[in-house]
Every structure is written in structure tokens, then in C-alpha cells.
Amino acid sequence: MERVWVGLVLIxxxxxxxxxxxxxxxxxxxSRWPSLQRWVAQFEFSxxxxxxxxxxxxxxxxxxxxxxELLMIRWIxxxxxxxxxxxxxxxxxxYLGFGLGCYLSRRLINLMALCVPLIALSLLCEFPxxxxxxxxxxxxxxxxxxxxxxxxxxxxxxxxxxxxxxAFSGSFFVVCVFxxxxxxxxxxxxxxxxxxxxxxxxxxxYTVNILASLAGIVLFTLLCFEFQPPSVWFVxxxxxxxxxxxxxxxxxxxxxxxxxxxxxxxxxxxxxDTKVYWSPYQKLTLQPERDAGEILSWKISTNSTFYQQIxxxxxxxxxxxxxxxxxxxxxxxxxxxPYRFFPHPASVxxxxxxxxxxxxxxxxxxxxx
Numbered sequence: 001m002e003r004v005w006v007g008l009v010l011i012x013x014x015x016x017x018x019x020x021x022x023x024x025x026x027x028x029x030x031s032r033w034p035s036l037q038r039w040v041a042q043f044e045f046s047x048x049x050x051x052x053x054x055x056x057x058x059x060x061x062x063x064x065x066x067x068x069e070l071l072m073i074r075w076i077x078x079x080x081x082x083x084x085x086x087x088x089x090x091x092x093x094x095y096l097g098f099g100l101g102c103y104l105s106r107r108l109i110n111l112m113a114l115c116v117p118l119i120a121l122s123l124l125c126e127f128p129x130x131x132x133x134x135x136x137x138x139x140x141x142x143x144x145x146x147x148x149x150x151x152x153x154x155x156x157x158x159x160x161x162x163x164x165x166x167a168f169s170g171s172f173f174v175v176c177v178f179x180x181x182x183x184x185x186x187x188x189x190x191x192x193x194x195x196x197x198x199x200x201x202x203x204x205x206y207t208v209n210i211l212a213s214l215a216g217i218v219l220f221t222l223l224c225f226e227f228q229p230p231s232v233w234f235v236x237x238x239x240x241x242x243x244x245x246x247x248x249x250x251x252x253x254x255x256x257x258x259x260x261x262x263x264x265x266x267x268x269x270x271x272x273d274t275k276v277y278w279s280p281y282q283k284l285t286l287q288p289e290r291d292a293g294e295i296l297s298w299k300i301s302t303n304s305t306f307y308q309q310i311x312x313x314x315x316x317x318x319x320x321x322x323x324x325x326x327x328x329x330x331x332x333x334x335x336x337x338p339y340r341f342f343p344h345p346a347s348v349x350x351x352x353x354x355x356x357x358x359x360x361x362x363x364x365x366x367x368x369x
Contacts, residue, residue: 009124009135010169013176016120020183023113024104043111043254047194051247058195058205059212064240065188066216069094071233072121072181074224077303078283079125081140082174084303089174090181097182101189105197109190111251114241115258117184124177126265137304139173142166191244224280230266234259296321300355310355311335314364339365 073090077083199205238259245251270276277284285301298310335357344366350358
């Protein structure tokens with residue numbers, strides 16, 4: 001089943017990237033799929049059809065562009081492990097797509113270049129399938145398996161065909177995601193480039209672009225400091241896109257459907273008793289570990305990677321669950337060990353209390369404060 005998911009993910013990535021190359025092929029080049037060409041042509045537009053140039057529209061697309069960029073960096077790096085360690089991959093993909101869009105600003109813009117990548121990334125990151133989630137983690141981990149050091153908890157493995165194929169699949173997966181993100185920003189760059197080119201005062205137009213971009217950064221930062229999840233980010237981005245395409249009903253409702261799809265997928269629950277918190281910096285997942293229906297501990301993951309556990313090592317719990325700690329003498333555990341050398345301290349200084357295991361150990365062993 002794992003190989004099936006790997007194949008599906010890689011094939012989908014290839015098709016989305018090929019769609020982008022086909023969409024931006026040389027103007028006038030004949031299409032091998034005329035029916036697809038006719039369907040896609042429905043979503044082509046020129047900024048003139050949006051109402052022509054205005055500084056308000058320039059400000060709106062500039063705000064949306066930076067907001068989307070930060071959204072991608074934060075969201076993708078939280079859901080796909082390798083991008084949590086190499087956030088610059090997403091940033092460079094955004095820059096590449098935006099730059100290509102500015103270069104292509106005199107060509108017609110196609111909304112499908114925005115919608116298809118958004119739908120593909122939403123399915124990749126949020127589709128409710130344990131098999132898909134495991135596949136993405138394994139594709140990422142397989143890259144570190146052929147190195148000579150441990151990455152992401154994956155030990156170094158011998159260089160045989162199986163491991164090299166896994167590393168190649170993981171690397172190819174990263175390239176596909178990179179291409180999909182770049183494709184997403186081409187229409188954004190086209191719009192910004194067109195509006196800047198048609199500004200009567202270039203310096204003032206660029207000033208509007210910079211100030212609106214800063215406003216997009218501030219807006220996204222405020223949402224993060226309010227602990228808002230990706231579903232809210234997509235609502236805000238979708239509202240800006242709908243305002244931009246308001247005069248073109250087909251494009252407006254296509255944008256509504258696309259961003260609504262993203263909102264629905266990012267709003268799906270993580271699982272039974274699993275809670276997800278979006279701090280200003282990270283995605284934190286709190287998941288209970290049960291035995292016979294009883295919670296034994298809580299697992300905390302940061303950006304989809306294991307981080308810490310909340311343990312119950314109280315005398316009552318340990319006495320009721322002798323098998324739970326059978327492999328470790330509790331008095332010599334890393335939490336209780338300091339108090340073998342200094343029992344019943346008057347006070348305890350904790351440097352980095354983490355999930356509270358050290359604080360609970362201090363109280364169990366007689367720490368007054």
C-alpha cells in the first residue's frame with residue numbers, strides 16, 4: 001500500500017508540473033489536447049478586464065502576494081517535514097514563480113495556474129489518510145537515510161538499490177512540490193508586473209507595492225499571534241482574491257470554490273482526541289497514547305515531527321500499571337535521578353520546564369518550590 005501512495009503522489013506531482021509547463025508553453029504553439037485547451041481558455045483574462053489599472057488593485061494584489069507567500073512558507077513547512085528544516089526551499093519557489101510571472105506579465109493570465117496548485121497542495125497536506133501521511137514522512141526520511149549522519153531520527157543505511165531508490169523518490173518529491181509552489185505564484189507575479197508596468201508614476205506605484213506588501217506581512221503576522229489556523233489564513237486570502245476578481249463572475253466563483261476547498265480540507269479534525277494548536281511559530285499536535293482505553297501518556301509533535309511526551313510517573317499511577325515502567329527502574333529515571341543525590345530539596349531551579357515532567361518530578365521528590 002505504501003508503494004501505491006508513493007506512486008500516486010509522484011505521478012500527481014509530475015502531472016501538475018507538466019500542466020504548468022503546458023499552460024505557459026510558447027504562444028501560438030498548437031495544443032495536442034484541443035478540448036483541454038478550450039476548457040482552460042475559459043479562465044484566461046487580462047488585467048484590463050478586471051477594470052484596468054488602479055492603485056487600489058495594485059495594493060490588493062501586492063498584499064495578497066506577500067500574504068500567500070508567508071502562508072505557503074508556514075503551512076508547507078508545518079505539514080511536510082523536510083520543508084520544516086529547509087524553509088528557504090519554499091521561499092525560493094515563491095520567488096521563482098513570482099519572477100517568472102513578472103517576466104510573463106504581458107501575456108494573458110490563467111486562473112487555473114493559481115487554482116490547480118492550491119488544490120493539489122491542499123490534498124497533499126490535508127487529505128485525511130494515514131497512508132498518505134506516513135508516505136510523506138517516509139519520502140522525506142528516505143533522503144536522510146543514505147547520508148552518513150542521522151537526519152530526522154532516520155539512521156544511516158547502506159547504499160543499496162532499495163535505499164538509493166528511496167532517496168531518489170524523496171528528492172524527486174521535493175522537486176515536484178517546489179515546482180507546484182512556483183506555478184502557484186506565476187499569475188500573482190503577472191498581475192503585479194502588469195500593474196507596475198502600467199502605473200503612470202513608476203516610483204509611486206512601486207511605493208504602493210512595497211507598502212501593501214508590508215501590510216500583507218503584518219496581517220499574516222497578526223493572525224499568527226492570534227493563534228489562528230490555516231483555515232482562517234485561506235479565508236483571508238480567498239476574500240482578497242474574490243475582491244480582485246469581483247467584476248468577472250466566472251473567475252470570482254472559481255476563486256470562491258478553490259479557496260473554500262482549501263478551507264474545508266484545513267478544517268478537518270486531526271483524529272480522535274488529537275488536538276492541534278497553531279502557535280505563532282509552529283504547529284503543535286497533542287495526541288493521547290492509550291492502553292485498554294486508558295490514557296498512559298500524551299505525545300507532542302512539532303510540525304508533524306515527534307517532540308516530547310507528557311508522562312504520568314506518580315506513585316499511584318506507577319503502582320496501578322507495573323508493566324508500564326518494567327523496563328526502567330523509576331528511581332534511576334532521568335526525571336528522578338537528581339533527587340537520589342539531593343533528596344527533599346527546599347527549592348528546585350528548572351531550566352526549560354518543557355511539558356512539566358521535571359516540575360512533577362520535583363514535587364514528587366519533596367521540592368517545596
